[in-house]
Amino acid sequence: MKSYFVILMITLASSSVHAIQNSGFIDTELFEKVSKSVSGTRAKEDVKRIIQNHRVQATKGYSDAAKYIKEELESAGITNIKVHKYKSDGKKRYNAFTSPMSWTVKSGILKMVKPYELNLADYSEIPTSLSTLSNGGSWSGELIDAGSGLTDDDYANIDVEGKIVFAYGYAGRVHRQSVIKRGAFGVVIRPSDSDRPEMRDAVRYNGLWPKKEERKKVGFGFQLSRANSEVIMNLLDSGEKVIVTAEVDAKLHSGKLWIISAVIEGKEKDSGQFVLIAHLDHYRPGANDNASGSAALLEIARSLNGMISSGAIERPRRSIRFLWVPEHFGTMAYLSKDFGELEGAICGINLDMVGENTKITDTRLDLILTPASAPTFFNDLIVEVVKEVQRKEPVSSTGSDNLFEYDVKKFMLGSDHDMLNDPMIGIPTVALGYWSDRYHHTNEDSYDKIDATTLKRNMIIGAYSALWIANAGDAEADDLAILTFARARERIIKLGLEGSLSLNINDSQEQIKYLTDRIDLQTEIDNKALMSIRSLRSVDDSMEEMYRVALDELGKSEKTLMLSKIGKASLNVPNFVSGSTARIPKRKFIGPVSDSYADTWFSDNLGAAYKWYSEVKVANLELIRYETVNFMDGKRNISQIHKLVSAEFGRFNVEITERIIEDLAKLNLVEWVKLK
Numbered sequence: 070m071k072s073y074f075v076i077l078m079i080t081l082a083s084s085s086v087h088a089i090q091n092s093g094f095i096d097t098e099l100f101e102k103v104s105k106s107v108s109g110t111r112a113k114e115d116v117k118r119i120i121q122n123h124r125v126q127a128t129k130g131y132s133d134a135a136k137y138i139k140e141e142l143e144s145a146g147i148t149n150i151k152v153h154k155y156k157s158d159g160k161k162r163y164n165a166f167t168s169p170m171s172w173t174v175k176s177g178i179l180k181m182v183k184p185y186e187l188n189l190a191d192y193s194e195i196p197t198s199l200s201t202l203s204n205g206g207s208w209s210g211e212l213i214d215a216g217s218g219l220t221d222d223d224y225a226n227i228d229v230e231g232k233i234v235f236a237y238g239y240a241g242r243v244h245r246q247s248v249i250k251r252g253a254f255g256v257v258i259r260p261s262d263s264d265r266p267e268m269r270d271a272v273r274y275n276g277l278w279p280k281k282e283e284r285k286k287v288g289f290g291f292q293l294s295r296a297n298s299e300v301i302m303n304l305l306d307s308g309e310k311v312i313v314t315a316e317v318d319a320k321l322h323s324g325k326l327w328i329i330s331a332v333i334e335g336k337e338k339d340s341g342q343f344v345l346i347a348h349l350d351h352y353r354p355g356a357n358d359n360a361s362g363s364a365a366l367l368e369i370a371r372s373l374n375g376m377i378s379s380g381a382i383e384r385p386r387r388s389i390r391f392l393w394v395p396e397h398f399g400t401m402a403y404l405s406k407d408f409g410e411l412e413g414a415i416c417g418i419n420l421d422m423v424g425e426n427t428k429i430t431d432t433r434l435d436l437i438l439t440p441a442s443a444p445t446f447f448n449d450l451i452v453e454v455v456k457e458v459q460r461k462e463p464v465s466s467t468g469s470d471n472l473f474e475y476d477v478k479k480f481m482l483g484s485d486h487d488m489l490n491d492p493m494i495g496i497p498t499v500a501l502g503y504w505s506d507r508y509h510h511t512n513e514d515s516y517d518k519i520d521a522t523t524l525k526r527n528m529i530i531g532a533y534s535a536l537w538i539a540n541a542g543d544a545e546a547d548d549l550a551i552l553t554f555a556r557a558r559e560r561i562i563k564l565g566l567e568g569s570l571s572l573n574i575n576d577s578q579e580q581i582k583y584l585t586d587r588i589d590l591q592t593e594i595d596n597k598a599l600m601s602i603r604s605l606r607s608v609d610d611s612m613e614e615m616y617r618v619a620l621d622e623l624g625k626s627e628k629t630l631m632l633s634k635i636g637k638a639s640l641n642v643p644n645f646v647s648g649s650t651a652r653i654p655k656r657k658f659i660g661p662v663s664d665s666y667a668d669t670w671f672s673d674n675l676g677a678a679y680k681w682y683s684e685v686k687v688a689n690l691e692l693i694r695y696e697t698v699n700f701m702d703g704k705r706n707i708s709q710i711h712k713l714v715s716a717e718f719g720r721f722n723v724e725i726t727e728r729i730i731e732d733l734a735k736l737n738l739v740e741w742v743k744l745k
Contacts, residue, residue, distance in 0.1 A: 087696025094548065095457045096615050097679040100533055103379055106372040107528040109465030109521030111387050112313020113691045115141070115364035116356055122351040123196045126278075126395035127157035127171040127324035131350055135327045135467070138349065138367055138393050143333050145371040146378055149332040149409075151240035158323035159281035163405040165738065166398055166663040167670045169278060174204050176317070182209075185310035189257075190272075190291045192317075194432045196353045198511045200240040200258070201276030204727065205319040207640045208233065208254040212301065212311040218243035218256065227255040232468045233313055240275035240290040240507060247553035248288040249279075255289035255315055269296045271511040274352045277323070278667040288327060289317050294410065309625040314426065328412060329393040333374055335385050335539060342388040343538045344417030344496055345369060345531055346485050348396035354515045357506055361424025365524055366391055369532045385539030390414070393539035398668075401660050404494060411642070414602050415445040418497040419486040423527035425503040426520035428576065432503040434475035436526070441480075441590060441717045443490040444597035445497035446549055452477060454534050458526050470523030481742040482661075492699055493659045497601070501527055515667060518622060541593045541605040547612060549602050554616040557595030558623060562590050565627030581635070583720045585628045590716035638742035653742040655703030661695050662733070674736050681725075687725055689718045698731050703742050 116298025118137055123130040135152070142150050155163070159170035177192035177199035190198035202666040209231045216223045223246070230252035236243045239257045247253040258275055265271065272292050279287045293301070304311050329349075335342070336739075344371045347362035369390045376382045390411070394400045404411075425432050436455055438448045449456070459473045480490070481500075489498040503523075541549070568584040599613045599620070664671040672679040682690065693714055700710045711726040 072114065076092070077331060078311060080585075082231065082614070093600065094453055096537075096551065099382070099464070099536060100529075102366050103372070103377065103533045103536065104461070104463045104529050106376050106381070107525055108372070109525030109528070109555055110467045111371070111521075112364045112368040112521055112528065113424070113467070113521045113526040115358045115367050117516060119349070119360040119363055120356050120516060123174075124350045124355065124452070125172055125201050125324050125352070126169050126350045126398055128171065129398065130353070131328050131395060132171045132348055134363075135329050135393065139361065140365055141636045142329075142370060142553065147331050147333065147370060147374050148159055149334060151330045151404060153330060154406055155328070155406060156323065156326040157326045157398070157402075159284070161277060162670070163398075163402040164669070165281070165656040166401040166660065167668050168326065168398055168402065169667065170281060170284070170319060170321050172319060174199065174203070174317075174319040176315045177203065177289070177291070177319065178736070179313060181311060181313050182259040184309050187300065189297050191291055195272050195379060195512045197274045199317065200244070200256070200292065200354075201274075202235075202287070202321060203255075203276055203289040203317050203319055204284075204287040205317050206289070207314070207316050208605045209312065209314045209327050210254050210654060212257060212313050214248065214305055215243070218246060220246075223550045224251060225302065233257060235259065235305070239513070240292065241278045244279075244288065244290055245514070245669070246617055249283055249286050255291075257313065258290060258292045258301070258345060259369035261297050262385070265507055266295065268507070268511070268513065270294050271508070271513045274510040275693045276667060279670070284321050287321060289315050295457040298680050322327045323555075326395050326396075326399040326402050328399055331370055331391045333377065333385075333389045335387040335389070335642055337386045338388065339413070340387050341413040341415045342390050342415050343421065344390050344489070344498070345390065346392040346394060346400070346417060346489070346498070347394040347420040348399075348485055350395040350501060352510075352512075354512070356516045356519050357422045357424050357430075357503070357514050358509055359421050361422060361519060361524065361528040362502075363393055363529065365420050365423050365528045366393065368524075369528050369535070370624060370723075373532055373535070380407045382536070385536060387415075387539040389535045389539055394485060395459070396485060396665070397488070400488045402622055404659060405639050408494070409494060411494075414496045417486075417489055417496050418451070418531050418534060419484055419489070419498055419500040420502070420527065420531060421484040422502040422504060422506060422509070424470060424519045424524045425506055426518050427474070427503070427523060429518050430506045430508060431504060432505050434473070435481075435500070435502055435504050436475055436477045437481050437486070437500040437502070437515075438477065438481060439490055439497045439499060439593050440696055440699065441495040441713065442492050442696055444594040446553045446598050447497055447499065447600045450537065450549060451530070451534055454530050454537070458529055460582050463522075463525060463643050465521035468525065469520050470509070471520065471522060473526055480692070487695070488660045489697075491660055492702070496734050501530060506528070516641075526701055533745055538605070543606050543608065546602050546605045548597060549605070550616060553599050553602065554620070555594070557598070557620055560591050560595065560628055561588060561620065561623055564591055567629055568631045572634050580720070581631075581632070583715065584631065586712055588624050588627050596620055617680055647699055651706065653703065653706045653744070653745065654734065654739045655742050656698060656703045662699060666741070671736070675732055678732065678735075681728065682709075685725065687721045693718055693721065693725065694729050697726055700731070701730070701739065
């Protein structure tokens with residue numbers, strides 16, 4: 070009877086989705102209204118205005134850009150606007166993130182004076198040439214090659230005190246090793262051999278990111294183009310003594326992280342909201358990263374409000390919220406202090422680098438789905454919206470006619486969707502972006518790489534998705550349940566097929582268990598995605614439970630078929646060792662662990678134990694830690710957490726999961742739940 074039920078559900082879903090695709094799961098009339106309303110030309114003009122500012126977090130350049138966003142929202146008739154400001158001083162922490170210092174900068178010039186005079190870098194011409202958060206002052210000294218400049222070994226045979234270090238590591242880490250620890254005056258950063266060698270004149274973006282207590286020790290940093298770096302390398306290689314001077318007019322101080330929040334109110338204020346977010350910060354120009362996302366978000370808000378005000382569309386049932394943030398740091402401050410604004414948020418989109426002229430940047434859109442810890446129906450829905458944009462390929466009158474190409478990708482870290490996908494925040498958020506852009510984080514991320522057509526297409530995706538969610542009711546939820554079930558069926562069957570093809574009778578019990586765990590995890594994800602559809606319903610009389618039971622049966626069937634290949638009916642694998650079944654961790658913070666060149670709190674406080682993270686041989690360690698944190702709900706033991714994360718990212722030893730959790734516990738970020 071159960072098998073018949075599964076077949077019935079599969080047949081129903083397959084035929085229904087086929088009908089949806091051909092009869093219009095996408096509301097064609099609404100899609101066309103959105104397409105005509107959003108203007109790639111206007112958004113491109115917004116990019117031009119935003120990139121006039123060097124938009125470093127907690128600085129005047131950022132706040133000036135934020136003021137522009139606010140003024141444009143007001144001009145568009147949007148009245149529900151708030152400006153949030155949070156302390157940012159290099160010490161204040163928001164959960165596991167330390168706020169950056171603020172910075173006022175006027176100028177910065179680096180010159181070689183011996184063996185001959187040569188201007189090497191000038192902030193007024195290329196803002197990325199001066200490392201963010203460089204201190205003010207005048208310096209002169211010999212340039213000393215320190216290789217990467219990142220490790221103690223790089224300094225084993227050189228004395229850098231009172232000198233200037235020439236290295237290819239990230240400026241912040243080189244500065245900490247050479248200036249903070251060893252008394253150098255500053256750092257001059259060259260591109261590594263593998264860093265876009267064809268871009269000879271590009272100057273990459275780096276920062277020093279000092280902590281508040283380090284302020285008096287902070288020196289300076291400059292980044293050089295490959296062309297200028299080779300001049301210096303040739304001189305040093307020939308035995309010449311190179312003397313450089315640095316003049317920087319800048320100050321480090323306390324400041325504020327600004328968040329702009331705007332809302333288009335829905336008719337039913339208690340029925341939830343949809344969230345669109347983009348980070349406004351970055352270097353000048355930073356046209357695609359991320360003036361493009363910020364401009365796209367502004368134009369979506371302007372267009373939706375205009376359509377509602379003119380009567381072209383009705384006011385939606387649910388609210389739509391727009392957030393312009395300083396990436397990571399500002400988002401975490403907002404979630405720590407004003408999370409209540411996001412009450413009832415169902416799902417969201419992060420717009421990060423959405424304006425590329427793809428023929429110049431040689432990129433295609435990355436649609437980044439949510440992680441296993443944040444299952445949602447929205448993954449399947451937005452894929453349908455993206456497909457519709459590909460089918461229609463709308464263009465801007467002032468843009469290109471480039472092909473619209475995209476890849477659907479599993480979850481990737483790197484922007485503000487990292488925070489929103491945290492189950493403790495509970496806003497499953499996909500990301501749109503062209504992240505393989507070779508001009509990323511250089512001065513060549515410029516206005517000439519912006520395409521009004523690309524902006525328009527991504528704004529259609531964001532605006533149409535927002536309206537679909539904001540308007541969805543019981544009928545839309547029924548269609549969505551069919552779509553989600555059908556796609557879930559495909560995913561589970563695919564995993565079963567992949568497992569059967571890879572399975573060998575000589576495989577270990579652990580490997581066989583891993584293959585079945587993948588099916589279990591996917592079934593759990595898709596069941597929760599189905600149940601998330603209930604957030605759209607006005608009544609609880611729904612189809613999701615029926616489909617959930619069908620998926621459970623399908624998952625069992627696929628595992629049985631897989632095991633039958635090696636003559637097994639079931640598995641009997643013992644629990645993991647090391648007491649991992651008896652220990653239940655519960656985290657005490659929201660959001661991921663900040664652990665980067667811009668925030669060294671985690672590594673500093675772990676001390677020598679942090680070395681393990683650079684030595685352990687496992688792929689996707691950063692993603693493993695992210696999901697390990699997300700699954701620590703105070704109910705799962707270490708073994709259960711490991712099973713989920715291993716099924717998501719591939720087999721690895723449980724000791725790695727244990728080590729990550731133990732380190733977080735050492736820093737008082739995790740507590741242990743006592744077994745009753």
